[in-house]
Amino acid sequence: MRYLCITMMLIGFSALSPRADGGAGCPFQCADVDGDGSINDADFALFASCLGEDPQSAPQCDCSDMDGNGQIDLADFALFTLLFQNVSDESPPGCTGALGSTANLTAYRPQHGNGYAPFPRTPVPDNLETDPWLGPGIRINQPGDDDPQGEDDLIELVLDVSPPGAALALHRSSNALRVWTSRTKTPGSEIAFTGDKTSTLPIGPGDSSLTLWVEWTTGFGTAALTVEPPTTSVVKDEILFHAFESIVVALGGENQPTSVPVDPNHGTFLVGIAMYNVGFDVHMFDEDVVGSDGSGEAYNTVVDAIANRQVDKVAIFGYSHGGGSTYDMADRLDINRAGIGVFSILYTSYVDAVGNNSDVDTSMELRRPPSTGYHLNHYQHGSFFEDLSLDGGPVPNSNPPPTGLDIETTPWGATSTHFEVDDFIEVRSLMESTIESNVTR
Amino acid sequence: MTITNIYRMTRRHRLLLVAMCACIASIPAIASDADKASVTTNPETQALLDEFANANDASARESLWEQLRQSDRADRVSLIQQVTLFASDAKSTRAAMVAGAVIKEFDMTGEEVVAALVPMMTADDSALQKQIKGTLAEFEDQSASRPPDFSMYRAIIANELREGRDAPAALVEHMYDVDPSTALLTMMRASQMREPTKLREILWAEHVVSDSIWKSTHGFIERNAVTSQATEQLDQLAHHPSWWARLYVPAVMKRYPALKSATLLEDLQSDQNESVAAAARKLR
Numbered sequence: 207m208r209y210l211c212i213t214m215m216l217i218g219f220s221a222l223s224p225r226a227d228g229g230a231g232c233p234f235q236c237a238d239v240d241g242d243g244s245i246n247d248a249d250f251a252l253f254a255s256c257l258g259e260d261p262q263s264a265p266q267c268d269c270s271d272m273d274g275n276g277q278i279d280l281a282d283f284a285l286f287t288l289l290f291q292n293v294s295d296e297s298p299p300g301c302t303g304a305l306g307s308t309a310n311l312t313a314y315r316p317q318h319g320n321g322y323a324p325f326p327r328t329p330v331p332d333n334l335e336t337d338p339w340l341g342p343g344i345r346i347n348q349p350g351d352d353d354p355q356g357e358d359d360l361i362e363l364v365l366d367v368s369p370p371g372a373a374l375a376l377h378r379s380s381n382a383l384r385v386w387t388s389r390t391k392t393p394g395s396e397i398a399f400t401g402d403k404t405s406t407l408p409i410g411p412g413d414s415s416l417t418l419w420v421e422w423t424t425g426f427g428t429a430a431l432t433v434e435p436p437t438t439s440v441v442k443d444e445i446l447f448h449a450f451e452s453i454v455v456a457l458g459g460e461n462q463p464t465s466v467p468v469d470p471n472h473g474t475f476l477v478g479i480a481m482y483n484v485g486f487d488v489h490m491f492d493e494d495v496v497g498s499d500g501s502g503e504a505y506n507t508v509v510d511a512i513a514n515r516q517v518d519k520v521a522i523f524g525y526s527h528g529g530g531s532t533y534d535m536a537d538r539l540d541i542n543r544a545g546i547g548v549f550s551i552l553y554t555s556y557v558d559a560v561g562n563n564s565d566v567d568t569s570m571e572l573r574r575p576p577s578t579g580y581h582l583n584h585y586q587h588g589s590f591f592e593d594l595s596l597d598g599g600p601v602p603n604s605n606p607p608p609t610g611l612d613i614e615t616t617p618w619g620a621t622s623t624h625f626e627v628d629d630f631i632e633v634r635s636l637m638e639s640t641i642e643s644n645v646t647r
Numbered sequence: 648m649t650i651t652n653i654y655r656m657t658r659r660h661r662l663l664l665v666a667m668c669a670c671i672a673s674i675p676a677i678a679s680d681a682d683k684a685s686v687t688t689n690p691e692t693q694a695l696l697d698e699f700a701n702a703n704d705a706s707a708r709e710s711l712w713e714q715l716r717q718s719d720r721a722d723r724v725s726l727i728q729q730v731t732l733f734a735s736d737a738k739s740t741r742a743a744m745v746a747g748a749v750i751k752e753f754d755m756t757g758e759e760v761v762a763a764l765v766p767m768m769t770a771d772d773s774a775l776q777k778q779i780k781g782t783l784a785e786f787e788d789q790s791a792s793r794p795p796d797f798s799m800y801r802a803i804i805a806n807e808l809r810e811g812r813d814a815p816a817a818l819v820e821h822m823y824d825v826d827p828s829t830a831l832l833t834m835m836r837a838s839q840m841r842e843p844t845k846l847r848e849i850l851w852a853e854h855v856v857s858d859s860i861w862k863s864t865h866g867f868i869e870r871n872a873v874t875s876q877a878t879e880q881l882d883q884l885a886h887h888p889s890w891w892a893r894l895y896v897p898a899v900m901k902r903y904p905a906l907k908s909a910t911l912l913e914d915l916q917s918d919q920n921e922s923v924a925a926a927a928r929k930l931r
Contacts, residue, residue, distance in 0.1 A: 494777070498784050500791040513870060526740060538791035545866035563788065565734070565781030566747035591705035592710070594741070594748040616771035625741055 219314025230506050232269035237289035237303035237441045239269045243440055245289050253278075253286055274299020293442075295373065295435035303585035307372030309433045309442040311335070311365055313342035313420070315482055317358040324464030324475070324490045325482055327362075336430070336446040336486075339647055343485045344422040344447045345477045351514040352506070357390045360419040363445065365433060371411040375436040376404045376418075380429035383423040384448065391421070398417035406436045421433035422449050426516070436512070444502065450487040452519035452552070453511045454478070455504055455535070457493045457528030458627065460565065464490050473628030474525040474557065477637045485647050487511075493524060500538025504531075508539060512547045521645045522575070523582075523637060525628040529559020529571050529598060553644045554608070555582040555637055558598035558627045570599040580644045584633050586622045592622035605640070686767045691716055692729040700742040712752075719753050726822075727755060727763035735778035746782065757786035761799050768817035778820060787825060789829040795826050797833040814838075816922050819891060823898035823926075828857050830898065834891040847890060852880040860903055871905040878908070885911045890920035897926035 215381045235239040239249040239256075256267035269407065270278045272285045293306035304399050312336060315328040322328070334340045347359035363385075367374060376385060378399060387408065388395035397404050397418070409416050419430065432444045456478035458464065468475045475490050482488040495503040505532030511517035520539065524532040532554055539551065559571035574581050582605045585598030600609030603621055695718070699711040730746040737743035750760060764779050787795035800822055804814045814837070822830035828873045835849045859877035862868045885896045897915055900907045907930065915927035 459740050460735050461740050494781070498787070499793075531744045534791060541791050542864055545864045545870060563790075564747075564749050564783070564785030565743070565778060566785050568744065568747040568751050589705065590748070590752070591708045594744050598742055625739075 207429060222497065229568055231265070232271075232298040232426075234269055234296035234297060235306065235435070235438045236272050236296045236298060236303075237286050238294070238440070241269070244480070245293070248360045250286070250290065253282075257283070259480060266472040266582030269298055272298045272301035275302075279508070285331065293440060295438065295440070296587030297435075300437075306440070307374060308368045308440070308441050309365060309374055310367075311363060311431070311433055311443040311445045313445045313447070314362040316343065316345060316361065316487055318489065319358055320356040323466050324468075325479060325488075326466050328483060330445075332619055336444055337485075338428050338446060340485045341446050341448060343450050343487055343647055345450050345487060345511075346424060346426075346515045346517075347421050348424065348516070352510045359387065360389060360421050361447070362389075363415045363418045363420050365407070365409075365418060365430070367409060367414055367416070370414040371409055373406045373436055374409065374433050374442070375406055377432045377439065378402045378429060378435055379431075380427070381426055382423050382427070382449070383429050383431060384423060386419045386421065387417075389419050391419075401465070406452075414606070420447065422447065424516075425484065426451055441643070448485065448647055450515075450647060451517060452487065452521060452647060453508055453517050454481055454486050454488045454521040454641065454645065455499075455508060456488060456490040457496065457504065457522070457531045457535075458490070459493065459524075459528050462525075462528070463492045467497075469571070471626075471629055473630070473634055474523065474528055476629075477523070477634050477641075480634070481641055484642075486641070486645070487517075487647075493526075493528040493562060494533040494565075496535055496562070498534060500531075500534040500536075505535055505538055509542075509546050512549045518549045519646055520549055520551045521641060522551070523553070523555035523557075524559070525557040525642075526560050526596065526624065527562040527565075527567070530554060530562030530567065532559070533571055533573055533575050536578060538622035540576040551578045552646075553580050553582075553641055554578040555584075556598055556601065556604075557584045557633060557637075557642070558586055558596070558624050559583075559598055559601075560598065560624075568594065568596060568605065570597055572599050572601055574601050574603055580640065581605060581610075582637060582640050584613055584627065584636075585610060586612065586614050586619065586627050588623045598627075611636075650840050654824075666694055686728050686732075686770070687798060688732050689729050690726065692726065693733055694745070695743055696733040700737075700739070700745050715749065716753070718801070719749075722757070723753075723759060724763045726753075727760055728767060731764060731767065731782055732775065734782075735772070735775040738920075746778075747785075750785070757799050760786060761803065765803065765815055768821065773783055779882055782825075783821065784825075789826065794829045795822075797822050797829055801833045803839045805839070808837060808839060814891070814900075819894070820922055820926070824901075827895050827898040827902055828853050831895045834889075838889065838891065848883075848887075852884050852892075853895075856878045856899060856906070859906075860899075863905065868869065870906075877906070881906065881908065881911060885915060890918070890923055893918060893920065893923045894926060895921065897930050901926070903931055 237245045241250040253270050255581060256270040258280055259267045261267045261271040261278060267278055272282045285301050288303040294299055295306040300435045321487060330342045342361055345359040346362045385397045386395050407416060410414060426449050428446055428448045429447045430444050434440050434442055456474050458472055458474050462472045464475060468479055478488045478490040489507050491504045507520060508520055522532045522535055533570045536554060554575040561567045561569040561571045583601045587597045602609060604610040613622055613627060695711060695714055699708055702708045702711060724831055730749045734743055734746035764782060768779055788794035800818055807814055822833060831853050840846055856877045859874040863870055863872055882894055884892050896911060912927045912930055915923055918924040
């Protein structure tokens with residue numbers, strides 16, 4: 207009925223003279239007269255007030271002359287009704303009434319080497335994709351960064367569109383972000399930004415999906431990528447990236463290799479995955495990659511992050527021999543600081559840590575990791591025939607104060623053995639919450 | 648048993664089968680130097696270790712442990728070898744740690760463990776080799792601030808050389824893999840080198856290369872830079888008459904890739920000593 211009334215009103219305004227540049231100054235999508243990103247009652251009220259006005263003499267009505275014929279008339283009204291409560295990828299004066307496309311961006315958690323293992327390929331949930339902490343994290347990718355197994359600092363981003371072949375573009379909030387169509391930055395595969403917006407993305411006519419790879423080139427902070435029509439700034443979806451300042455290393459116990467899917471009895475890796483899923487840059491290793499002098503792949507990964515990716519915060523945690531390796535790695539990092547760069551070991555954690563001088567080391571690891579800012583310690587004590595006397599123990603200046611938690615003093619851990627201590631939800635939860643409160647992403 | 652069934656068997660079961668066949672055919676398990684790598688599984692001990700690792704309660708483990716103690720009294724070397732074989736195929740943390748428990752609880756010394764494991768170092772089994780290296784590390788006592796102690800190895804190698812035999816190549820290769828510098832100096836002493844100028848040649852080369860590594864590790868030169876003096880010394884060692892001096896070159900290049908020289912590695916690939924040539928080939 208409302209529209210009928212308006213239609214009747216329009217008849218009285220049909221004699222206005224045409225204007226050559228009608229609607230040319232409107233930067234919004236068709237029918238989004240107030241430019242708030244949606245086409246709703248407020249737009250209708252504004253449009254109605256402009257009906258019959260000369261857009262040349264009433265600049266506030268510029269967006270109502272959708273077909274650019276210099277009149278705000280029935281033709282514009284017809285376009286408005288088509289687009290009401292929908293979206294348009296066009297803007298005045300080029301409105302045809304075609305409904306706009308829909309688009310969804312999905313970012314994935316970071317890669318490792320030439321794929322995602324030891325993590326599954328993990329999409330960031332829609333409800334977290336614009337969260338500055340829980341959303342997608344991204345490594346700063348700088349020249350000189352070691353990528354021995356292939357470039358893995360780029361974040362996979364999948365754009366799904368409807369209808370297939372929709373014309374869409376990307377907008378970035380910072381030029382730290384670059385976008386590629388190839389995972390390895392193959393020459394010629396970069397999508398160019400003019401200012402901070404791309405031209406129409408290379409979505410094939412029948413394609414409903416496009417995989418892109420996002421690179422963060424320098425500096426810390428957050429930056430957004432939005433998908434929008436090439437000619438307007440109507441945001442169809444947005445992803446907010448945060449550049450990693452920290453690196454988190456998780457070390458399993460003896461004979462606990464990483465796997466996809468994770469072994470549910472490998473508590474250290476469950477914690478690693480939990481932190482990965484909330485936006486940390488987590489790297490998980492079999493403790494065997496850490497030599498008794500702290501050297502090896504895990505150490506090299508941390509040094510590379512500090513020396514080449516501007517990371518300056520480190521967290522390391524491990525269970526059993528992984529606890530011993532946590533000490534060994536922290537020790538080596540601390541000894542070699544002068545050649546690595548400025549960094550802090552913000553967080554370490556032992557779960558029933560056993561010294562890792564060797565694969566047959568059964569001694570308790572009771573030393574606090576050198577230079578760590580915060581150390582969490584869980585341990586138990588068993589007999590030889592219960593658990594081969596594999597025990598952690600009190601570590602000076604640990605949390606909970608003063609030397610950590612003997613879980614056998616708790617109701618839930620009273621009868622625990624070395625082989626299950628890492629699996630308690632209470633242990634894992636405390637690790638997760640203390641990483642969260644001590645380590646900046 | 649069909650061929651298919653054999654493939655479905657676990658590695659331990661296959662080893663047991665091979666061991667049983669060997670018994671039937673009266674093939675000696677350890678015969679000569681050439682056969683040293685063929686230390687085979689003892690089915691009874693393996694079964695005992697397996698039962699111990701998987702027993703459900705402490706009293707069952709206690710009884711099984713007593714049986715292991717009897718094995719230890721009967722043949723200590725064999726028990727070390729058997730627990731190492733067992734741990735190399737472990738499927739759980741508990742099973743993997745049985746070797747450590749045996750070594751600790753039966754007070755096995757470094758000398759005993761090294762003597763038992765060195766003959767197994769040429770076995771063509773990567774999991775076993777990893778376990779042997781992981782066990783030997785216990786007695787090398789290396790840390791971030793402390794180089795490994797190879798004195799036990801030096802004694803073994805020196806003895807072999809004094810007796811006119813070759814140094815056990817696998818053991819020498821292991822040392823170079825763990826710490827090339829300490830390995831070079833250990834070999835220098837074990838090789839009975841007596842001429843001071845020749846000793847100083849080795850000492851100086853190791854010192855100069857280590858100095859370059861130290862400078863790069865601590866930021867006095869770029870992280871991936873090498874001093875020209877170190878490059879010169881590596882060149883000299885690559886042409887040294889002693890194979891163990893030449894072996895240092897690919898070994899240290901493996902550990903510190905910044906030291907890599909394509910020219911030297913190409914030369915060393917055709918070295919007359921197989922340890923040197925193989926190490927160089929792996930780096931190419």
